[in-house]
Amino acid sequence: MDKETITASKALRGSITVPGDKSISHRAVMFGAIASGQTTVHGFLDGEDCRQTIACFQKMGVAIHYDRDKHMVVIDGEGIDGLEEPSELLDVGNSGTTIRLMLGILVGRPYFSVVAGDESIEKRPMARITEPLRSMGAQIHGRRNGTYTPIAIPDGENTLTGIEYQLPVASAQVKSAILLAGLQAQGKTTVREKYRSRDHTERMLQAFGVDVDVSANEVSISGGQPLQAREVHVPGDISSAAFMLAAAAIVKDSCLRIDNVGVNPTRTGFIDALVAMGGEVAFENERVRGGEPVADIVIREKSLHATAISGSLIPRLIDEIPVLAVIATQAIGRTVIKDASELKFKETNRIDATASQLRQMGADVQATEDGFIIDGPTPLTGAEVSSFNDHRIGMAFTIAALIAEGETTIHGAKASAISFPEFYQSLRALSDS
Numbered sequence: 001m002d003k004e005t006i007t008a009s010k011a012l013r014g015s016i017t018v019p020g021d022k023s024i025s026h027r028a029v030m031f032g033a034i035a036s037g038q039t040t041v042h043g044f045l046d047g048e049d050c051r052q053t054i055a056c057f058q059k060m061g062v063a064i065h066y067d068r069d070k071h072m073v074v075i076d077g078e079g080i081d082g083l084e085e086p087s088e089l090l091d092v093g094n095s096g097t098t099i100r101l102m103l104g105i106l107v108g109r110p111y112f113s114v115v116a117g118d119e120s121i122e123k124r125p126m127a128r129i130t131e132p133l134r135s136m137g138a139q140i141h142g143r144r145n146g147t148y149t150p151i152a153i154p155d156g157e158n159t160l161t162g163i164e165y166q167l168p169v170a171s172a173q174v175k176s177a178i179l180l181a182g183l184q185a186q187g188k189t190t191v192r193e194k195y196r197s198r199d200h201t202e203r204m205l206q207a208f209g210v211d212v213d214v215s216a217n218e219v220s221i222s223g224g225q226p227l228q229a230r231e232v233h234v235p236g237d238i239s240s241a242a243f244m245l246a247a248a249a250i251v252k253d254s255c256l257r258i259d260n261v262g263v264n265p266t267r268t269g270f271i272d273a274l275v276a277m278g279g280e281v282a283f284e285n286e287r288v289r290g291g292e293p294v295a296d297i298v299i300r301e302k303s304l305h306a307t308a309i310s311g312s313l314i315p316r317l318i319d320e321i322p323v324l325a326v327i328a329t330q331a332i333g334r335t336v337i338k339d340a341s342e343l344k345f346k347e348t349n350r351i352d353a354t355a356s357q358l359r360q361m362g363a364d365v366q367a368t369e370d371g372f373i374i375d376g377p378t379p380l381t382g383a384e385v386s387s388f389n390d391h392r393i394g395m396a397f398t399i400a401a402l403i404a405e406g407e408t409t410i411h412g413a414k415a416s417a418i419s420f421p422e423f424y425q426s427l428r429a430l431s432d433s
């Protein structure tokens, strides 16, 4: 198995950028594929998940040209009716976002399609998508009555009707799938959520010329609206920036600047948590590009104290929780993270993975049903840890290794290629400078 060996780092100093936002990159390809005209995407994330999205839509006959060196994707869309029946399985690899959003498109198409992914995708729950889509009239077959992959959509009329739906858990993937089906449905579709999840779908659909009504925690869309191609500039991914910010927050005397990061308020929970812990973080050059807020982020290492993370904050930092748990081991006092049971349904069970590997490194951490209880500060010691082939887990433990005494080996480190292919390179460049 692939591995990386990491030792304690001296201060991280300098200025970097991080790769494009994963959520926005996926959506740019999908929306470009169902729009009419040429969509050009700049700053596309060259991660494995997003490349899988490109491949799926190419299998549906969409002309997509990807220049990997320039991080640019050009999509010649012919509207949603221009999508063709794929003659092969649509393989989403490791990507939950690809399968869930794409199903929202496929259920309204008149052709036969089958979607599946890797071993991790096989274990991830799909009922959250297939139940509401079925209630719109979608015909869905699949393993265990369509609650797990592989999932097949039969050919035929596939007529959909708009629904009003209250999300049982805040999930942008479920919300987006319903809205994409809603675009193909008769009448209006409304999705309500208790806590607001990331709103990139709403923002980008509006940018592609679709009327989307957004009020508080409710989004509505009327069926039959076409998408008009446009240029998309993808900002740096705050979920990737979070690893670098975490490193700078806990490695003594660090001072780091990350330029051009997406700071959509539905995604900045990690920054709020860090500030609540006493972290020194500032946004500079705040601007809006293509409907998404962007800023340069500056952080300085500072002594941190414990905090409580729960409720509406959770969907705003869901993917950053493993690395936040690492930070919490260095904060003074007891950090409690709750309402995060969704972590069990990601690429791996992130509650178990984070707690078990943190304990290997000597942290005082307790896994709970829906989060963690972490007492700090605790000195960490180098250990053999596993990513469980989950990119966020592998990267979180690499950050922990930067402050550990002795050597830490991260097994399955290559998983970082899912969302942050240059992760180890960027980190080495910063600690050498």
Ligand SMILES: O=C(O)C1=C[C@@H](OP(=O)(O)O)[C@@H](O)[C@H](O)C1
Pocket: 022, 023, 024, 097, 170, 171, 172, 173, 174, 176, 198, 318, 319, 342
């Ligand atoms: O819509 C998206 O792009 C995503 C939504 C979140 O998942 P859920 O919708 O399952 O919370 C997040 O964890 C994932 O990394 C990306």
Ligand SMILES: C=C(OP(=O)(O)O)C(=O)O
Pocket: 022, 049, 094, 095, 096, 097, 098, 319, 346, 347, 392, 419
């Ligand atoms: C959960 C994640 O992604 P996905 O659901 O797209 O696999 C993630 O990137 O942390």
